[in-house]
Amino acid sequence: MRKEDVPQDKSSLGSASFKELCYAVDENGEYITAKSTGWNPKKIALDNAIQEINERTERAMKRVVNNETSPIEYYMELNKMDVSILSSYVGVWSWRVKKHFKPSVFKKLSTKVLEKYAEVFNISVTELQQIKE
Amino acid sequence: MKIDFTHKQTAHCENGVVSNLMAYNGFPVSEPMVFGIGSGLLYCYIPFLKVNHAPAITYRVMPGQIFKKFAKRVGIKIKKEKFKNPKEAKARLDENLAQNNPVGLQVGVFNLAYFPDEYRFHFNAHNLVVYGKEDNSYLISDPIMEKVTKLTERELEKVRFAKGAFAPKGHIYYPIDFPKELDLKNAIIKGIKQTCKDMLAPIPILGVKGIKHVASLIRKWPKKHGVKKANHYLGQIVRMQEEIGTGGGGFRYIFAAFLQESSAILKNNKLAELSKEMTEIGNLWRDFALNASRIYKNRKALQDSYESVATQLDEIADREKVFFTQLKKTIK
Numbered sequence: 001m002r003k004e005d006v007p008q009d010k011s012s013l014g015s016a017s018f019k020e021l022c023y024a025v026d027e028n029g030e031y032i033t034a035k036s037t038g039w040n041p042k043k044i045a046l047d048n049a050i051q052e053i054n055e056r057t058e059r060a061m062k063r064v065v066n067n068e069t070s071p072i073e074y075y076m077e078l079n080k081m082d083v084s085i086l087s088s089y090v091g092v093w094s095w096r097v098k099k100h101f102k103p104s105v106f107k108k109l110s111t112k113v114l115e116k117y118a119e120v121f122n123i124s125v126t127e128l129q130q131i132k133e
Numbered sequence: 134m135k136i137d138f139t140h141k142q143t144a145h146c147e148n149g150v151v152s153n154l155m156a157y158n159g160f161p162v163s164e165p166m167v168f169g170i171g172s173g174l175l176y177c178y179i180p181f182l183k184v185n186h187a188p189a190i191t192y193r194v195m196p197g198q199i200f201k202k203f204a205k206r207v208g209i210k211i212k213k214e215k216f217k218n219p220k221e222a223k224a225r226l227d228e229n230l231a232q233n234n235p236v237g238l239q240v241g242v243f244n245l246a247y248f249p250d251e252y253r254f255h256f257n258a259h260n261l262v263v264y265g266k267e268d269n270s271y272l273i274s275d276p277i278m279e280k281v282t283k284l285t286e287r288e289l290e291k292v293r294f295a296k297g298a299f300a301p302k303g304h305i306y307y308p309i310d311f312p313k314e315l316d317l318k319n320a321i322i323k324g325i326k327q328t329c330k331d332m333l334a335p336i337p338i339l340g341v342k343g344i345k346h347v348a349s350l351i352r353k354w355p356k357k358h359g360v361k362k363a364n365h366y367l368g369q370i371v372r373m374q375e376e377i378g379t380g381g382g383g384f385r386y387i388f389a390a391f392l393q394e395s396s397a398i399l400k401n402n403k404l405a406e407l408s409k410e411m412t413e414i415g416n417l418w419r420d421f422a423l424n425a426s427r428i429y430k431n432r433k434a435l436q437d438s439y440e441s442v443a444t445q446l447d448e449i450a451d452r453e454k455v456f457f458t459q460l461k462k463t464i465k
Contacts, residue, residue: 001381001382001386001412001415001416001419006381018249018252019279020144020277020377020378021142021143021144021277021380022144022380022381022386023144023165023380023381023386023387023389023390024381024386025412029409030393031165031386031389031390031393031394031408033144035279039375040426041371041375041422041423041425041426042371042372042375042376042422042426044368044426044429044430045368045369045371045372045375045426045429046251046252046372046376048364048365048368048429049185049365049368049369049372050251052185052186052365053185079243080185080243080253080254080255081255082183082186084297084298085255085296085297085298088296088297088300089296089297
């Protein structure tokens with residue numbers, strides 16, 4: 001990559017003011033570093049990834065409303081987690097986390113377990129129980 | 134208290150922490166030098182590790198390896214510690230700061246307050262330097278940021294004890310013993326030798342063979358997983374290749390810069406030529422990312438377009454095979 005080719009594409013997201021360092025060659029063929037505001041191919045990939053997460057979160061919300069899953073799954077998606085990440089944060093086996101996705105099991109969870117989840121999601125137990133659309 | 138530490142922005146966090154800590158201790162070593170001597174360059178497809186619901190591909194060695202190998206090869210000693218108890222982790226950090234010793238920390242980025250929101254994923258192998266403490270806030274030199282920043286005690290504890298793959302467990306590290314002079318020449322040769330060995334390894338998911346393997350997977354993705362998922366996977370590949378930290382082209386430009394610098398140190402012109410070739414290969418990686426982005430941009434891709442990016446990857450693999458074979462001969 002030549003110095004003048006270091007991309008300066010703009011992002012509409014919060015990272016707009018964020019500049020990263022790239023390596024490029026100057027007119028004498030010497031390596032230099034140059035700041036870049038962004039590059040469209042990866043901006044699109046990042047935007048898509050975020051959209052994907054939003055879609056997953058919305059789907060989880062619908063399933064909570066339809067009583068097909070518990071709010072734990074919704075908050076897991078909202079926090080960009082998957083079952084294995086959530087499992088390591090709450091210190092509960094993955095298969096048990098999956099069980100807690102069942103609305104019937106969720107209703108019977110002890111306050112202690114609910115508190116663990118709430119703490120990880122940075123919300124109160126009430127918020128965890130009464131999910132708002 | 135504030136240690137007189139010079140913050141310098143780098144492309145990659147681990148290189149940056151090492152380079153900045155070395156400079157603080159009186160040994161200026163560039164980021165590409167750290168990366169090259171630490172044999173940072175790699176290509177590895179890790180199917181069992183899922184990142185953001187897609188298989189992981191890494192363009193560099195495992196977290197912590199660059200510093201470990203760099204230290205061994207130039208003859209410095211590093212002290213490393215992990216903790217179960219956050220209080221102990223904090224105490225050790227405070228001790229070091231009180232002794233005017235800036236330290237490296239491994240952290241997770243999901244709760245890293247100063248990061249832009251959209252970059253905050255559950256990635257636990259980020260590195261930064263703490264160089265002081267003022268009003269219960271730690272002074273942070275994060276190598277990928279333009280300027281220094283701060284984190285409260287609670288914020289720092291959260292990121293030091295992030296959970297999931299590569300959980301940092303409060304990991305703290307700093308150099309403790311230096312030789313009179315760094316033996317860069319031998320270190321460079323060792324670094325290059327290992328990178329050649331890794332990239333040419335006879336293992337299907339590693340190095341040049343790994344690139345070929347991923348090319349063949351890309352051809353199958355649209356049929357096997359449907360266009361939506363195939364595009365998501367492709368987008369993730371580009372992110373792993375180009376997202377903050379690689380300096381462009383999946384670390385190929387940093388590696389080319391390393392070869393250029395090494396050519397002067399070893400007085401070996403062939404390395405300067407190979408640096409140019411590596412720059413060209415880096416450009417090919419950029420082209421691949423650009424074409425891949427055209428596929429996942431409109432979400433209505435044809436089988437042909439997957440075929441064409443896969444062919445591009447095959448070509449890169451062939452060229453890197455020739456490249457690393459030549460590099461190996463040059464350094465012998």
